[in-house]
Amino acid sequence: MLSTIIAGAYQCGIRDFDTKLAYEACLKNELDGKDRPFGAGKVNTAEFVKYGYVPHQDQGEGYHETFMFSASHTLEYSYSAWAVAQWAKSLGDTENYDKLMNLSKGWERLYDTSCNFIRPKKADGKFVDNFNPMEVWRGFQEGNAWQYTFYVPHDVKGLVAKVGTEEFNARLDSIFTQSQKKIFSGGTEVGAFAGLETLYNHGNQPCLHISWLFNEAGRPELTQKWVRAILNEFYGTDGVHGYGYGQDEDQGQLGAWYVISSMGLFDVKGLTDIHPSFSLGAPLFDKITIHLNKEYYPGDQFVITTTGNTGSDAYVNQYLLNGKPIQGVHLPFTEIVKGGKLEVQMHTN
Numbered sequence: 098m099l100s101t102i103i104a105g106a107y108q109c110g111i112r113d114f115d116t117k118l119a120y121e122a123c124l125k126n127e128l129d130g131k132d133r134p135f136g137a138g139k140v141n142t143a144e145f146v147k148y149g150y151v152p153h154q155d156q157g158e159g160y161h162e163t164f165m166f167s168a169s170h171t172l173e174y175s176y177s178a179w180a181v182a183q184w185a186k187s188l189g190d191t192e193n194y195d196k197l198m199n200l201s202k203g204w205e206r207l208y209d210t211s212c213n214f215i216r217p218k219k220a221d222g223k224f225v226d227n228f229n230p231m232e233v234w235r236g237f238q239e240g241n242a243w244q245y246t247f248y249v250p251h252d253v254k255g256l257v258a259k260v261g262t263e264e265f266n267a268r269l270d271s272i273f274t275q276s277q278k279k280i281f282s283g284g285t286e287v288g289a290f291a292g293l294e295t296l297y298n299h300g301n302q303p304c305l306h307i308s309w310l311f312n313e314a315g316r317p318e319l320t321q322k323w324v325r326a327i328l329n330e331f332y333g334t335d336g337v338h339g340y341g342y343g344q345d346e347d348q349g350q351l352g353a354w355y356v357i358s359s360m361g362l363f364d365v366k367g368l369t370d371i372h373p374s375f376s377l378g379a380p381l382f383d384k385i386t387i388h389l390n391k392e393y394y395p396g397d398q399f400v401i402t403t404t405g406n407t408g409s410d411a412y413v414n415q416y417l418l419n420g421k422p423i424q425g426v427h428l429p430f431t432e433i434v435k436g437g438k439l440e441v442q443m444h445t446n
């Protein structure tokens with residue numbers, strides 16, 4: 098998802114590169130449906146732009162293997178379109194902003210209200226028959242509808258509204274309750290693909306933001322609970338849970354998730370918003386010092402400290418930024434890069 102990385106860097110004030118050329122490249126990646134070499138940008142872009150989603154094809158006449166992943170491609174492209182749309186908005190490029198924002202709603206076009214799942218849809222506008230939300234590879238790459246339905250990082254509130262807040266939180270909580278029994282969720286079988294046909298699979302990328310979604314649905318204590326449980330139980334130094342052992346450690350993402358989540362910080366949007374912010378959780382450590390890069394940011398250090406951080410189950414009572422209480426569970430990126438101190442007051446059940 099090169100577009101989201103570049104867009105996120107721009108929104109975070111990292112602009113010591115040819116931003117004009119980079120923006121043109123991101124627009125091309127999102128909107129240009131011309132054929133390109135495999136691996137050089139996205140596939141199915143022409144269909145995504147034409148239909149507003151990637152239409153599904155089962156094997157048969159006219160079949161091409163890239164359409165096996167129609168639903169997951171739609172979700173990924175919806176997010177990247179939104180990310181570049183924010184960049185377009187910040188540049189005053191209204192025409193491309195409108196195009197991209199329309200495409201960012203692709204996930205809605207695949208949302209089936211009859212079952213509350215993302216469901217692959219054919220070019221004629223009809224959902225696929227014989228739909229099984231646990232089925233892998235039919236519309237979903239390295240995952241299933243249970244896992245991928247939560248892949249709407251740019252519009253979590255919109256997804257919560259469709260599912261219903263109570264059902265959203267209940268479904269999400271039950272997913273982790275069941276997956277914890279299988280060590281989130283490979284069980285005794287080690288490997289990124291051991292959890293493909295499960296409710297949650299921390300060994301592979303599509304699920305990694307899900308534990309942070311409770312923050313957007315009014316239940317931050319459940320983000321605090323499940324993020325810490327994953328930190329403590331999925332990761333480790335023994336053979337089964339060792340760093341990257343048998344897992345899909347593409348570009349260091351599983352390790353990076355541990356580092357940022359253990360700091361009690363995360364952003365499901367990948368800091369691609371015009372005014373990016375971090376979602377707050379329960380830090381694993383008593384003190385964390387972030388050294389800020391003076392080439393980009395005015396501050397020197399941002400220090401996170403905790404009090405009452407004992408036991409495996411630790412919940413947040415209050416966040417204090419430079420001694421003043423924070424309302425809610427989000428902290429603007431600009432506040433962090435100024436430098437300062439975040440105190441997290443915690444308790445155990």
